[in-house]
Amino acid sequence: MKYLRILLLYSQHVLQYRTRSFIWFLISFLNPFILLMFWDGALEGGKVINGWNAASMQTYYLLVIVAQSVLITHVENEVAVEDIRQGNLVRELLKPIDYLWLKLSNEISWRFIQGFYGLVVLSIFLLQGLSVQITSEVPMIIQAIIIALLALTMSFMFKMILGILAFWMTDIYGILEPNDVFIIMFSGTLMPFDLLPEWIRNIAQFTPYPYLVYYPVAALMGRGGINFFQVMTNEIFWIVGLFALYRSLWFFGVKRFSGVGQ
Amino acid sequence: MFQKYTRIYKALLRISISRFFAYRSDAFSNIIIGSAVWVFFNVFSIALVTEKTGGVFGWSRGELLLLACLYNVIIGVFGFLFVRSMTEFSDLVNTGKFDLILLKPFDSQFYTSTQIAGIASLIRTLLGIGLAIYICTIFHITIAPINIIYFSLASILSLMLLYSLLFFLNTFTIWTPKIDNITELFYTLRALGRFPRETFRQISEVVFVFASPFVIVLSTPAKILLGRGTAYDVLELFVLSVATFLISRHFWKFALRYYTSASS
Numbered sequence: 001m002k003y004l005r006i007l008l009l010y011s012q013h014v015l016q017y018r019t020r021s022f023i024w025f026l027i028s029f030l031n032p033f034i035l036l037m038f039w040d041g042a043l044e045g046g047k048v049i050n051g052w053n054a055a056s057m058q059t060y061y062l063l064v065i066v067a068q069s070v071l072i073t074h075v076e077n078e079v080a081v082e083d084i085r086q087g088n089l090v091r092e093l094l095k096p097i098d099y100l101w102l103k104l105s106n107e108i109s110w111r112f113i114q115g116f117y118g119l120v121v122l123s124i125f126l127l128q129g130l131s132v133q134i135t136s137e138v139p140m141i142i143q144a145i146i147i148a149l150l151a152l153t154m155s156f157m158f159k160m161i162l163g164i165l166a167f168w169m170t171d172i173y174g175i176l177e178p179n180d181v182f183i184i185m186f187s188g189t190l191m192p193f194d195l196l197p198e199w200i201r202n203i204a205q206f207t208p209y210p211y212l213v214y215y216p217v218a219a220l221m222g223r224g225g226i227n228f229f230q231v232m233t234n235e236i237f238w239i240v241g242l243f244a245l246y247r248s249l250w251f252f253g254v255k256r257f258s259g260v261g262q
Numbered sequence: 263m264f265q266k267y268t269r270i271y272k273a274l275l276r277i278s279i280s281r282f283f284a285y286r287s288d289a290f291s292n293i294i295i296g297s298a299v300w301v302f303f304n305v306f307s308i309a310l311v312t313e314k315t316g317g318v319f320g321w322s323r324g325e326l327l328l329l330a331c332l333y334n335v336i337i338g339v340f341g342f343l344f345v346r347s348m349t350e351f352s353d354l355v356n357t358g359k360f361d362l363i364l365l366k367p368f369d370s371q372f373y374t375s376t377q378i379a380g381i382a383s384l385i386r387t388l389l390g391i392g393l394a395i396y397i398c399t400i401f402h403i404t405i406a407p408i409n410i411i412y413f414s415l416a417s418i419l420s421l422m423l424l425y426s427l428l429f430f431l432n433t434f435t436i437w438t439p440k441i442d443n444i445t446e447l448f449y450t451l452r453a454l455g456r457f458p459r460e461t462f463r464q465i466s467e468v469v470f471v472f473a474s475p476f477v478i479v480l481s482t483p484a485k486i487l488l489g490r491g492t493a494y495d496v497l498e499l500f501v502l503s504v505a506t507f508l509i510s511r512h513f514w515k516f517a518l519r520y521y522t523s524a525s526s
Binding site: 034035049190196 | 296299310314315319446451453454
């Protein structure tokens with residue numbers, strides 16, 4: 001109950017910053033949108049690459065726009081810079097609420113409004129005559145939703161870990177910037193995972209990245225050749241592993257933390 | 263007049279250089295690695311996308327990669343000249359330090375645009391040039407030396423256009439100081455330049471007009487470098503740069519009337 005209350009409080013906060021958050025949405029929207037147009041030109045005239053044609057590519061990037069706005073959390077900067085470096089963590093530590101849940105409630109309200117923008121943009125495109133071909137089988141849709149929820153949890157835990165690395169590092173950007181690049185390249189935001197060169201796929205499949213955007217979108221499109229049961233199991237393993245890692249990092253990290261104020 | 267500003271600029275540049283070297287370890291570990299990561303990402307992502315598609319819109323794969331390299335060259339110079347100062351601007355307004363600048367006996371636009379030179383950005387230019395030469399060799403793209411000169415001249419116009427656009431957006435800070443992510447949006451729009459202009463032809467006219475300044479910033483100099491530039495391209499870049507510059511200048515003067523100091 002208290003978490004619901006916190007969630008509502010944070011939602012009010014997020015709604016106050018709706019222009020700001022709309023601009024953040026536009027920023028994340030532009031890249032997949034450019035790539036959509038690029039592939040549109042590249043696959044012109046009925047070309048097919050690895051089973052992707054112009055129509056399925058269009059669907060893919062439109063879903064990526066929604067998926068990345070709902071599923072990719074951006075909690076790391078706040079945790080690392082505002083809470084740990086600038087010392088706001090002192091305030092949060094004193095509250096009788098677990099820090100992880102506090103951040104989760106905040107993040108969910110952000111994902112909610114970003115996802116709303118994503119759906120609005122998607123509907124505008126649909127009205128413009130672009131087509132989105134998702135699977136029509138109900139079990140597949142339910143499967144896709146489960147995969148997406150697990151992906152959201154994974155993304156949140158992963159970003160929390162990146163954030164609390166700030167306990168040990170004075171400047172976290174050396175990690176966050178390359179991480180942003182990896183997300184774009186390996187998560188399927190740049191292009192569908194199965195179109196990446198084999199050597200990159202071999203490396204990336206052992207990282208959390210492809211689970212963040214590619215698998216949820218591929219599941220919703222009902223793409224063949226992917227064992228989605230396997231994907232779900234892997235996601236659960238990742239979540240358990242990341243959670244354990246977070247708890248142990250937090251256990252040691254918070255002891256190193258010192259806040260200074262007046 | 264001109265001499266006065268060159269003298270001021272030289273002094274500002276000297277300060278920036280000593281500031282850069284005062285934080286050497288920071289500069290090397292973070293900024294340089296950070297810029298290098300983005301340079302390689304810009305080029306590598308185009309390499310990945312074009313691996314399966316090959317040439318698109320009449321640009322060969324090598325030319326598309328070259329475009330991505332040139333993007334870094336121009337962005338590097340832009341970062342060196344203006345970006346650091348512009349980022350400071352919202353801080354100046356928020357803290358009221360901007361009063362001091364308005365009182366100084368030189369142009370406020372000049373100072374707010376050039377106060378700090380981003381020395382570290384030059385690494386992007388250097389890496390970009392290096393990669394461009396590499397791409398030209400492996401894809402056998404020949405470039406006439408005279409075109410390099412024309413390219414540099416066109417790039418000056420492009421820089422002026424980019425500068426005016428960013429300065430125009432930045433001017434809004436005078437009314438609403440908490441608008442810093444508008445400039446983030448600018449940097450994302452700037453990345454449109456990595457793709458050839460033809461990419462954007464399918465979308466509606468409105469979006470195209472909105473996107474085109476960001477796209478021609480790079481497409482036009484790149485076409486000139488490859489010897490494919492037309493008089494129309496050059497004229498378009500010229501008119502757009504000069505017009506945007508004048509608009510941003512007038513908008514600045516207009517906005518200054520609404521500046522209410524935050525200090526004391």
